[in-house]
Amino acid sequence: MTDEKLSQAERDEAAYFAERAAAAGVGRPLSQGDTPPAPGEPPTLFDVQEMELNFGPQHPSTHGVLRIVLKVDGEKILEAIPDVGFLHRGTEKLFETETYPMGIPHTDRMDYVAAATNNHAFCLTIEKLLDVEVPRRAQLVRVILDELQRLSSHLVWLGTSGIDLGAVTPFWYAFREREQILDFFEEYCGARLTLNCMRIGGLPFDLTTGWVERLLEFVDDLPARIDDYEQLLTDNRIWKRRTVGIGVLTAAECVEYGLTGPLIRASGIEWDLRRAQPYECYDELDFAVPTRQNGDTYDRYIVRVQEMRQSVRILRQCLDRLEPGEIRGKVPRVIKPPAEEIYASIESPKGELGFYCVSNGSNRPYRMHCRPPSFINLQALPKMAKGHLISDLVALIGTIDIVLGEVDR
Amino acid sequence: MKILTPTFLTYVKVLLIVAVVPAIVGFVIVLAERRIMGFMQVRLGPNRVGPKGTLQGLADLLKLVTKEDVTPARAEKFVHFLAPVLAVIPALTALAVIPMGPSIRLARHVSTPLWVADINIGLLFLLAITSIGVYGIILGGWASNNKYSMLGGLRSAAQLVSYEVPMGLSLVAVLLMTRSLSLVEIVMRQDRMQLWFVFPGLLSFFLYFVSGVAETNRNPFDLPEAESELVSGFNTEYSGVKFAFFFLGEYAAMIIISCVAVTVFFGGWLPPFGHVKALSFLHIVPPFLWFLAKVGFFIFCYIWFRSTFPRYRFDQLMALGWKWMIPLSLVNIVIVALAILWTPGRTDGLVRLGWLFGALFLLMFFLAKLRQALARRDRLASEPAGTRQSALKA
Numbered sequence: 041m042t043d044e045k046l047s048q049a050e051r052d053e054a055a056y057f058a059e060r061a062a063a064a065g066v067g068r069p070l071s072q073g074d075t076p077p078a079p080g081e082p083p084t085l086f087d088v089q090e091m092e093l094n095f096g097p098q099h100p101s102t103h104g105v106l107r108i109v110l111k112v113d114g115e116k117i118l119e120a121i122p123d124v125g126f127l128h129r130g131t132e133k134l135f136e137t138e139t140y141p142m143g144i145p146h147t148d149r150m151d152y153v154a155a156a157t158n159n160h161a162f163c164l165t166i167e168k169l170l171d172v173e174v175p176r177r178a179q180l181v182r183v184i185l186d187e188l189q190r191l192s193s194h195l196v197w198l199g200t201s202g203i204d205l206g207a208v209t210p211f212w213y214a215f216r217e218r219e220q221i222l223d224f225f226e227e228y229c230g231a232r233l234t235l236n237c238m239r240i241g242g243l244p245f246d247l248t249t250g251w252v253e254r255l256l257e258f259v260d261d262l263p264a265r266i267d268d269y270e271q272l273l274t275d276n277r278i279w280k281r282r283t284v285g286i287g288v289l290t291a292a293e294c295v296e297y298g299l300t301g302p303l304i305r306a307s308g309i310e311w312d313l314r315r316a317q318p319y320e321c322y323d324e325l326d327f328a329v330p331t332r333q334n335g336d337t338y339d340r341y342i343v344r345v346q347e348m349r350q351s352v353r354i355l356r357q358c359l360d361r362l363e364p365g366e367i368r369g370k371v372p373r374v375i376k377p378p379a380e381e382i383y384a385s386i387e388s389p390k391g392e393l394g395f396y397c398v399s400n401g402s403n404r405p406y407r408m409h410c411r412p413p414s415f416i417n418l419q420a421l422p423k424m425a426k427g428h429l430i431s432d433l434v435a436l437i438g439t440i441d442i443v444l445g446e447v448d449r
Numbered sequence: 450m451k452i453l454t455p456t457f458l459t460y461v462k463v464l465l466i467v468a469v470v471p472a473i474v475g476f477v478i479v480l481a482e483r484r485i486m487g488f489m490q491v492r493l494g495p496n497r498v499g500p501k502g503t504l505q506g507l508a509d510l511l512k513l514v515t516k517e518d519v520t521p522a523r524a525e526k527f528v529h530f531l532a533p534v535l536a537v538i539p540a541l542t543a544l545a546v547i548p549m550g551p552s553i554r555l556a557r558h559v560s561t562p563l564w565v566a567d568i569n570i571g572l573l574f575l576l577a578i579t580s581i582g583v584y585g586i587i588l589g590g591w592a593s594n595n596k597y598s599m600l601g602g603l604r605s606a607a608q609l610v611s612y613e614v615p616m617g618l619s620l621v622a623v624l625l626m627t628r629s630l631s632l633v634e635i636v637m638r639q640d641r642m643q644l645w646f647v648f649p650g651l652l653s654f655f656l657y658f659v660s661g662v663a664e665t666n667r668n669p670f671d672l673p674e675a676e677s678e679l680v681s682g683f684n685t686e687y688s689g690v691k692f693a694f695f696f697l698g699e700y701a702a703m704i705i706i707s708c709v710a711v712t713v714f715f716g717g718w719l720p721p722f723g724h725v726k727a728l729s730f731l732h733i734v735p736p737f738l739w740f741l742a743k744v745g746f747f748i749f750c751y752i753w754f755r756s757t758f759p760r761y762r763f764d765q766l767m768a769l770g771w772k773w774m775i776p777l778s779l780v781n782i783v784i785v786a787l788a789i790l791w792t793p794g795r796t797d798g799l800v801r802l803g804w805l806f807g808a809l810f811l812l813m814f815f816l817a818k819l820r821q822a823l824a825r826r827d828r829l830a831s832e833p834a835g836t837r838q839s840a841l842k843a
Binding site: 091095099102114115202205206207208209211212213216265272273274275276278279281282316328329332336342346350389429431432434 | 486489491626672758759763828831832
């Protein structure tokens with residue numbers, strides 16, 4: 041994106057936001073009836089009566105243990121301050137205390153609905169540090185696992201954000217398919233949630249017999265299933281009224297906040313690491329990066345649903361290209377990378393998931409830092425929530441698609 | 450058979466309504482709701498307690514009754530206690546005027562109608578007494594000393610009071626046709642006119658049922674409890690028997706709304722097309738069962754809505770109520786009044802009105818479908834190319 045475009049976008053954004061803020065009554069000078077009561081005087085009906093409301097950490101719609109301190113006037117949100125850290129387990133510090141391969145299971149526990157992509161990002165970083173070539177079969181299987189994980193993560197998002205807005209039924213349909221995906225994972229690596237399904241230089245296991253055929257069957261079935269979810273939500277008037285125009289983020293804002301993933305794509309920026317910095321074999325696969333222009337909750341919904349369709353396409357191509365071969369690259373038994381600093385990232389279901397590794401030449405990282413998409417995307421919440429109602433806050437938490445394991449690490 | 454005096458029979462009927470209705474609520478509706486929703490949501494629903502899960506309601510009831518009854522610290526104790534009672538008593542009282550069937554013979558020379566009381570202000574009594582139930586929710590939300598409960602209470606205060614208006618107004622339009630407030634007389638008149646009032650009162654019925662769903666806090670208008678936003682709202686701080694009372698109150702209110710819909714719009718205990726000779730075999734089914742089947746259908750609709758729709762937002766709900774429902778119900782009154790004015794005392798005017806409404810509803814339905822199809826076409830056009838092709842089928 042050039043500077044010229046950005047400044048245009050910024051101008052648009054300023055105008056748009058001023059308009060929206062005015063419509064929502066944000067920053068409006070208090071009219072006579074709105075003046076806060078003078079100290080000692082009883083409040084009248086028309087005063088802004090600020091109430092502080094603790095939203096979470098024990099709340100069904102915060103998707104974990106997020107706490108949001110709300111300042112509300114009636115139901116209107118004046119201020120929303122996310123308070124994170126309830127699930128902090130010091131994962132980054134744990135990486136320093138253990139050897140490189142021992143770090144992989146810790147990544148499972150970060151974004152726990154998308155363990156495969158976490159494993160992938162971690163392994164990719166170490167492989168880049170070691171300069172190891174991953175065999176082609178391993179690359180393809182990794183992409184298959186990634187896309188299955190993207191599907192299952194989006195399905196969890198779809199179900200839970202539906203429940204947040206009171207649509208209970210899509211949840212069960214989404215989880216029906218997610219269950220099948222978890223079955224595929226279970227058959228591959230024995231685990232359903234904390235997969236630990238990748239190794240530095242390749243994969244721990246080869247695929248079991250019949251796995252590919254069964255997956256092909258499932259993949260052929262999936263587009264019709266996605267139609268089912270869309271049937272319930274996409275053209276539903278209530279669903280649209282709850283999502284269109286809610287939590288609008290302009291392209292410039294997304295860039296400012298460093299947002300990635302479906303959030304930035306719903307705001308009109310075609311930024312997908314699978315396309316922008318292809319890793320593994322994504323450069324030879326034919327898929328589109330869905331984008332939308334309005335940057336509201338509805339567009340983020342559409343983008344994610346379309347991404348699911350693209351994942352189906354990618355899965356088909358990968359399954360078609362699978363050939364027998366090696367699954368582990370040439371990796372020394374004891375991994376002692378050269379003393380270097382390196383950053384590698386992948387497109388996780390939530391956005392750019394990267395690891396920054398500082399090696400001092402020993403068998404443990406000197407420092408391992410994670411770039412968690414959930415955490416960085418969550419920054420936009422106060423901006424999105426301001427001026428909306430409490431019901432919208434629930435929709436907004438859902439639309440950011442946070443996993444608290446990743447936010448707090 | 451001296452014991453079967455009318456007074457005695459009335460007592461028996463009152464007892465039945467107070468004792469049997471909670472049982473029906475506990476066993477049949479809750480179980481039906483959970484099983485039907487399970488069916489709609491590709492899962493099984495409760496099937497462990499008793500044969501096919503039929504005793505699940507009893508298990509739930511036992512659980513609630515044996516649970517500790519917690520009153521939060523600094524809650525308004527008396528009001529906190531009073532609220533669930535207020536929620537449930539009016540709903541049960543209202544059942545007294547619902548005619549569930551014509552007279553049945555109990556013994557020789559002894560017969561009794563299937564209603565407790567046929568009062569000449571029946572419909573007014575119903576509206577009045579059910580609005581008392583609203584206080585239960587408002588007071589419960591306020592007395593709990595919990596911010597979420599209070600928000601729930603505030604929501605219900607606004608929502609329930611607003612939707613009383615279109616509900617009452619939609620019934621006014623029907624009253625023009627019934628010329629009586631007595632529910633028994635309303636059913637009788639539908640029998641005499643050989644016309645259910647749902648036909649000329651299609652719009653009234655629509656308005657009534659939508660407001661009814663809003664009145665009972667059910668999806669898509671379940672904002673006062675909104676578990677994903679307000680963590681159950683007004684009943685967050687309730688447990689044990691008090692919670693059971695709120696629960697019972699909600700389901701009893703559902704029954705009332707359905708009963709009134711059936712009585713006023715769907716001919717109460719009358720079989721469908723009862724005056725058509727070819728369909729006279731429908732009279733074989735006892736009237737009470739017709740009534741039950743119709744009420745069951747509306748309760749099924751409640752469950753159906755719940756598993757289909759997302760929830761409205763509060764301001765949208767109020768906008769819907771004040772900008773659409775109330776003006777529409779006023780227009781409806783005018784239309785019905787004009788129809789009656791032009792064809793006084795005759796049924797054919799009302800029938801023509803029914804055809805008009807039917808045509809309008811069909812038109813609206815097709816317009817909505819068309820709009821949906823257009824939106825879908827636009828959406829598909831905006832999808833990236835190649836998404837819908839099955840890419841590789843070599």
